Amino acid sequence: MSPLLLRQVIVMDSQSEFHGLAADVLIADGRIQDIALDLSVSDENISVYQASDAATLHLSPGFVDLFADYREPGFEQKETIQSGLQAAARGGFTDVFLLPNTKPVTDGRSGVQYAIRQAKGQAVRLHPLGAVSQGIEGKYLAEMMDMRAMGAIAFSDGWKPIQSSGLMLKALEYVHAFSGIIIQLPIDQSLAVGGLMHESARSTHLGMPGIPTQAESLQVYRDIELLRYSNSKLHITGISAAASVALIRQAKAEGLQLTCSVTPYHLLLTDEALEHYDSAFKVNPPLRSEADRQALIAGLADGTIDCIATHHRPQDWDAKAKEFESAGEGMAIQEIALSLVLQALGDTVKLDRVLDAFSTSPRRIFGMSQVAISKGSPSACTLFSPDALQTFKRESAASLAFNNPFDGQRLPGIIHRIITPKSF
């Protein structure tokens, strides 16, 4: 493994003394060995990475995806841990949290161990999420203490959020023993049942059953109440509605240990995308109104929304090539997550804040070791060019999934590579 020299990269790390400056960075043996405005290195074995005229290189602490579904075991035709982690690397992610909605579900130590074993030797580090409830059935608590000891980073019932208030409270209390975090997708199924898109004049106009924003905001409200009562830690992911942003902003001001994340597609798209009943845009929670989208962007800008989570949810062709109601949910967009976010935000949110949402925030929230772009720090970095344009082609994607609706689109932001101890 030869050392790597990055020439004249712009350092994007507010903790680094070189933040915002173009510097030379020397990486070897899994660490940043040296960093300076101008490094003179005379070792012939060093491979050099240099900015081209077309694209300025930027270096950030590695991105973290805290909500990705690789479908293994059980649905390997849609994605495997290996293909998923390769997609993650292309998306600039050095760390990925894996959803427990597999078959069998990850609700005990063997599931956690299996996922970690399958990810061995990969450049991207995999952090399994354990289920909150046994079998993800929302009835009885799963063995979260044991899964934590085996390496589960946090707990979630993933796509099947906890409906019972009683169970949710017990789960929050239970993980308090070890400062664990529950990750919840806020959906009240009794309000969402049968719905296919955001409920509004547009759903009426399209003759589609709707899901009101209250299906989300009520669950956010409930979970905040339970969080306050349990004094535990909660991360709400995939928020889509302005009302949720307001509730979370208020709860954070109160000092609750509450954090949240948003998907790239909720930042970029609205329910307007459903005009032609295209199942590519069937996601849960649904794409909402432009006012909701603007509220999400404002929430990301002011830090109410801490992180970006891709909600990477691979489907094969068969699952999406169906009438809307029967089609599978989700998008598999991990590879182009940064591009979609940059496209969505334009100049409205500073790049520093975006990178914080992709890397530093999730590391802090979930107690991962912080990565700094400074001498001696372990290398888990993402090398990218935010201003360069690139056309995404599904046929050359690493993900096995069919459901990336941005095929052929020209998007801002190129991820060149991740740099981790195993990525050379």
Added chain:
Amino acid sequence: MALSVKHLLGIRELSLDDIHTIFQAADRFKEVLQQPIKKVPALRDTTIANIFFENSTRTRISFELAQKRLSADVVNFSASGSSVSKGETLIDTVHNILAMKVDMVVMRHSSSGAPWFLARHTDAAIINAGDGTNEHPTQALLDAFSMREKLGDLKGRRVAIIGDIMHSRVALSNIYCLGKLGAELMVCGPPTLIPKGIEEMGVRVEYDVRKALQWCEVANVLRIQLERQNKPLFSTLREYALYYGINRDMMQSLEQEVIIMHPGPINRGVELASDVADSSSSIILDQVQNGVAIRMAVVYLLSGTTQA
């Protein structure tokens, strides 16, 4: 004479000219239907598949008659007992039928937007015979056609649509069609059966059926879907019949005569009492008769676009 669309997916996509074109053709086919020989040789070279993934009697028979009176070859397919119940996907079912050289597909499906999906994945002309809670375009065309026979130009005419608006594809297609023709529209039903934001489509909302009847010139009364009662949308059929059912006493208390329409099948004694359904105010059977002429017009006009 041609339509601006290749498929009839919904009224939403039709222009006002398209609607008038269909009416003009239907006028001529209605004359044909009065003749001793009720058949024209227009579509001798055309094969049409009627694919019904949901139960239907009148719509399917109406389409089939319309196609046969145009001399088209017709195959019928219904989902019960077919390969669909063995897990075949919609796209496979339709590809299999089209592989047998079918030119046109008439489809009913329980999922909103299903004909859009089909139009994206096949080359045949698609006619939507009802998709989920979205549209039932030929029903709306025959409803407007029947109103036009009675009232002439529908501009400024007041039409109330009464019943389960939320789950009714007839309601939505009627709103689009009558709106394009310039009628004034009202929907009436319990609030749980009125979809959100419908006012933004230029429609009045009324919860009191008596007030709706006093306001309107035409009442299009919709079937209350007994089969949707697994969701708590209203209390009981008894209460619905008491507070939204239209009976003769109610009709006689009105200052002006109101034309009564219903897309069928009627739940007699629920949304409509028999003494109203069978009265001289009712044009329900005219609707059924006009349905064949309208469907002949639609099938004829769309077959031309595929042959060209």
